[in-house]
Amino acid sequence: MPTELSRRELSWVIGGPQGGGINASAEIYAKALMRGGLHVFANIEFHSNIMGKHSYYRVTAAPVPVRSHIDEIHMLVALDQETLFGDAQERKHYPSHTGHVHRVSPGGGIVYDADLKIDPAQFQRNDVHLYPIPFFEVLEEALKQVGKGGQSRKYIVMRNTVALGASIGLAGYDDELVFDAIRHEFKGRKAEAAEMNVQAVKAAADYARSHFSARPARQLSALPAEQRQKRILIKGVQAVGIAKLKAGLGLQTYYPISPATDESVYLEAKGPQYQLTVVQAEDEISSINMAIGAAHMGIRAATSTAGPGFALMSEGFGFAAITEAPGPVVFLWQRGGPSTGLPTRTEQADLQFALHPAHGDFPHIVIASGDIEEAFNDSFESFNWADRYQVPVIVLLEKFLASSLFTTDRLDTSTLKIDRGLVYQPVSPEKNGYRRHAITPDGISPRALPGTAGGIFSTTSDEHDPEGHITEGIENRITMMRKRMVKLQTAAREIPESFKFKLHGPRRADLTLVGWGTTKGAILDGMTELELDGFSVNFLQVRLMRPFPAQEVEAMLRDAKRAVLIEANYSGQLGALIREQTGIALDHRVLKYDGRPFSRNEIVGGVHEVLSERTKEVMVSHA
């Protein structure tokens, strides 16, 4: 059943070769819409390739909140032929996609380059509007306006802006808001480029309006100025980066890896302004060990990586745990695995890896964020846990969140509080019997800050006594294992419920959806549709994976009439964890492992399908 969102949203897709400027166009478009008071959700799909391969940016906008995309396209903007029809021409054996024309909804519009001289019959669609725009000619017209006539070849990259302008004209959106967005993006030395781009949008919008009378069925309008909320447009990597700065991060280490690098590069750019040190290490083993060294010295340290890099961090992770380092916090941006897998695509297949990141038994904390606000709060709080419990912490994130844009209110920092845990205050500057790993009921020993007189300690990755020296003694081993492991119980007792799980919707419902991470947006938006289809629905979003809130999850699942597990992986890794921790098996499962994020349609369609008598499990795909 259509919802208010599905009636009023506009799904706009721009596609083209990598390096062709779709990012710039889409981000300006998104910002122009945000400034017009609309809610925007935008996500990008691209190849592990620098230049040439097909990429596309999907911007979904509505006057009501939106946090997911749909399969249909209302306006398709194509910078090349492949965006329209796929790559079967070039890749006969295994075409990687079939283009986007077949996704355009009836009444929708397709903007493309008239110079491609495509026979309209090739579209095989007489239910959509075709808008061939002579990109080169329009660009020439725009350049004349800024005194650069005859230079279209030099500025050919600006075809992207022409395409954007045409779609704006056809969608009926306010040009001025686009101009503002451009001028905001291109400042200072880039001011000249701003005017060129403004003229390109203007010329293209004018051309489209004057040459085509038929408009696409869905139009875009800004809210009246007085109704426009001041919002921000933010990516996951930025939300995490800002939270880390707010948390007092001192050292960020990284080794370049998709999709985690953008977060470190963002922090690196802000480093001087915020007195943050960012180090690009020689590999991920070095990254995590630098962070551990820094954490032991008493600053907050983090490293960001993806699955292949985290595989190299395994050894260091166990070292941090046995030496009770206050951290580091590892930000694990999941991508498609295994091995190199799908470097630039999304997946939720590292949950079980994050739960078992190294050999031996040791305590650590794993939290999974579902959206921008959670990523922000989790990133901040993870450092408090690292200090308080002296354990390494994993914040589990996804490529989908890393590179997607969301409109949101400014994130609230007023309630964030720094907690550095127990720091040893020496009773005297001389030897005073300080024990770094002193046995305590809650497992937490006050940590001395190296450099301080009276706090001298050594510690080691070998099993050690309370003073940190090597011992293989039997009683000490038992005591130390218990001392470390009891910290998990302490953490489970103290961590607030909002970090453990969220139950969205009514306590009792006909249907309980169970999931984690960034499927949250599509599930929440999809729930509204399912409700209109006649179900009462709730959604159990699991957040804290270790220590796992087993009792709470079990109680909620015992209450569930029908439960459906939704995960972006092959094996249902949260389902396995729930079964391990509660004994409850979730037989109805909607899974996706094609490397693309769940659309709202896939959630709704998948749930309907597994609730039918036909099958208990369904794999959905964007193919």
Place this chain on the structure above:
Amino acid sequence: MPETATPPKKFSLQEYKTEVHVDWCPGCGDFGILSSIQQAFFQLQIPPHRIAMISGIGCSGKTPHYVDTYGLHTLHGRALPVATGAKLANHQLTVVAVGGDGDGYGIGAGYFVNSGRRNLDMTYIVFNNGVYGLTKGQASPTLGKGLQTKSMPDPSIQEGVNPLAVALGAGYTWIGRGYALDVKSLVSLIVQAIQHKGTSFLDVFQTCPVYNDLRTKEWYAGEDIGRTRLRRLDADAGWDPVVRDPGNLDEVVQKKTRALQTSYETGDSLAVGLFYKIDLPTYDEQLADKVPALKDHPLIDLPLYQRDVTPLFDELA
């Protein structure tokens, strides 16, 4: 060497020693290195609580437990990354990393190379005995081709690495070699290494009396050839390993080339002493160029917990 305030009192040599039982084998060369490190700290009068010793895994890895300073006994091959993180967090501490030759030139080879590129102001001392002692005597990366120590079933068919040559290529700004059983010279080298501003690398020939029956103290003493095999560079009046003008590439290349040649002297003449020294901007100094507060304060003392992130949200509006 980082600046330290004038010590309020004189530290005794004893204050650099712990009461932890040293579990190395009798006659182990490690005792000489341990003693040299303690004496060097004592000579320099660095307050023990202003020192962080970071070690890898192996017999040498136990060193921090025996020196009464802050210590992290880390993972096999990872001492340098941990030391790097420690130094970045608090660059006013004296950071000394120690490890074995398997630790540094085998499993930790990547960190050995890249730490040379960085030139943080810290010291790296390698206990080089040619074998993996703690796992009972397998060939280490420095054991030469054709050599067979007593627990090896066959002679090695791999070349041994030349750590000084690697260090020259990696960019270490202070490179030296010592001998574990010549404590007096070793103390002097460690003192110089710590005083050097930048990453100093000191390879130390160390005897393993249990597993390396080839490179014994008798062999180094040259009992078979009637003279010591160790050639002291400081006894060579013509030896000048210090680059005077770091901007003069010719001088740099010339001094590196001589150091390289000297590092390839093998057989019956093994040079010990300072091989190469150049003063270049340290990583710490370059960080302070970006964040001026780091000139006078370590990262740990900066006001990192009162950041105003409002401007970052403004950029996204």
